[in-house]
Amino acid sequence: MENFVVSARKYRPQNFKSVVGQEHITTTLKNAIKNNHLAQSFLFCGPRGVGKTTCARILAKTINCSNRTDDFEACGTCDSCKAFGNNASFNIYELDAASNNSVDDIRNLVDQVRYAPQQGSYKVYIIDEVHMLSAAAFNAFLKTLEEPPSYAIFILATTEKHKILPTILSRCQIFDFNRIQIRDISKHLAYIAEQEKVEFEDEALRLIATKADGALRDALSIFDLIVTYSAGNRVTYAETIENLHILDYDYYFKVVDAFLAEDASQVMLIFDEILKKGFDAHNFLVGLASHLRDLLVVKDPATVELLEVSEDAQSKYLEQSKNATVSFLLSALNIINQADVNYRMSKNQRLHVELALMKVSKLQRAFKLTALAAAEAKKKA
The missing domain is CATH 3.40.50.300 (P-loop containing nucleotide triphosphate hydrolases)
Structure with missing residues (x-):
């Protein structure tokens, strides 16, 4: 052998x-x-x-x-x-x-x-x-x-x-020397996978490239790990997130959908499910901030190229961003970022995150009330 x-x-x-x-x-x-x-x-x-x-x-x-x-x-x-x-x-x-x-x-x-x-x-x-x-x-x-x-x-x-x-x-x-771009690492991983006759999903390679943080050697080590883990010469997105213990981005789509529906209860249930699966609340906050940023990026056609995801994922971002206003995304980003900054100082960190999530869930209603108050003030004037 x-x-x-x-x-x-x-x-x-x-x-x-x-x-x-x-x-x-x-x-x-x-x-x-x-x-x-x-x-x-x-x-x-x-x-x-x-x-x-x-x-x-x-x-x-x-x-x-x-x-x-x-x-x-x-x-x-x-x-x-x-x-x-x-x-x-x-x-x-x-x-x-x-x-x-x-x-x-x-x-x-x-x-x-x-x-x-x-x-x-x-x-x-x-x-x-x-x-x-x-x-x-x-x-x-x-x-x-x-x-x-x-x-x-x-x-x-x-x-x-x-x-x-x-x-x-x-x-x-x-x-x-620069950190290597995610698209360059993904392309190189695809080349190696083809040479080794390993089947792969583009989203899995992109996730490995993101996790490597600009280091090609780290990306290749993770790639070898996932190939060994799958034991079937196939690198899938599902097996990659399971092995690397990364939160599936579908959770972020679900959370934002609940935000837009003003369903605070659903947001709390999703967050509870994430914690029960062993994911860190702080990492969830960081990931949610990145997701909101990506939704903001795809609002403008000039910045869509800044979104380094697969075509399937890009279509999901485009679809969700249509339902969210720029004002909502900016306000949500501000709330989540403040929660991130103050997370370490909180005595009850779960409650700290839940409060931030509830605030974002009520943003739509706050905007409506502000608009009504402005309209009333205009009438009186």
């Missing part, structure tokens, strides 16, 4: 064009290679799981490739590329600063820099989680980073740029 390889490793990008959601980074790096404008020290910053170390490895592989393609990608077939693929390249040195953060570790690295590469053009030093280096280690690294040999390139990667000394920052060309 073959050993299972997690998707994050199996489908790790091997060239710039396969990197997801970081086109501003990959385009700049390819142009630097094309025009021979490579800096000698790079700093890759950004949240976890967005491709910092991956791009560092691809850059190291590409600049040492002896037969680059016309679009300045590594060929994957030359001796250097094969050595890189087999983790046997002597031109690439990786250091994990989380566990090798002392002065001695940096001195060992500096000693290695003295030796030119035996084959290939560059020796590349990738230092991951560089913010974990001690102050003394940073100082020992300064001179080498400022004036390295012509064949040495340093690529520093960090999730916490603010912890790096300004003297280090000033010596590096800085690249800021």
Whole structure:
């Protein structure tokens, strides 16, 4: 039986064009290679799981490739590329600063820099989680980073740029990696599912992408988990929300329908059912606020594209938004947001949420009474 390889490793990008959601980074790096404008020290910053170390490895592989393609990608077939693929390249040195953060570790690295590469053009030093280096280690690294040999390139990667000394920052060309967009993650998950012959529902992949919070590696880990859970090579929305313990958005549609019908009793019963299923009341508040925001977004055709849901879900939002006025949605959002802000300070948190829900349930009546009062005042005037 073959050993299972997690998707994050199996489908790790091997060239710039396969990197997801970081086109501003990959385009700049390819142009630097094309025009021979490579800096000698790079700093890759950004949240976890967005491709910092991956791009560092691809850059190291590409600049040492002896037969680059016309679009300045590594060929994957030359001796250097094969050595890189087999983790046997002597031109690439990786250091994990989380566990090798002392002065001695940096001195060992500096000693290695003295030796030119035996084959290939560059020796590349990738230092991951560089913010974990001690102050003394940073100082020992300064001179080498400022004036390295012509064949040495340093690529520093960090999730916490603010912890790096300004003297280090000033010596590096800085690249800021973005959180990956939900649609890009969903598209990549669909590609992997097709490669693995896994059936999927678009809404399930979108939910995984949302849960990953911009980190592709997290999305791939969740995807593997759901595929294993289903045990039938199928990723469905129902199994995804069950495994991740996420509240089905149908509950939010039901709650808003009850709001619009001014049925406070129904709202309370739905909220009770949600609590009995083990969901947190605060998470429900946050989800309800997001749902109201999405309803507000689809009120204007110019902002519909901001709604990152499947086509089926989008039609549901459009249908419900027709029954809700902008005034209602804004007032409801304000009430729910205030409840969210004050939730932690409440002694009786269930009652705190229920009061907010009852207030929203009575908004329609409040609007009618306000309109009547204004009409009466106008008549008297």
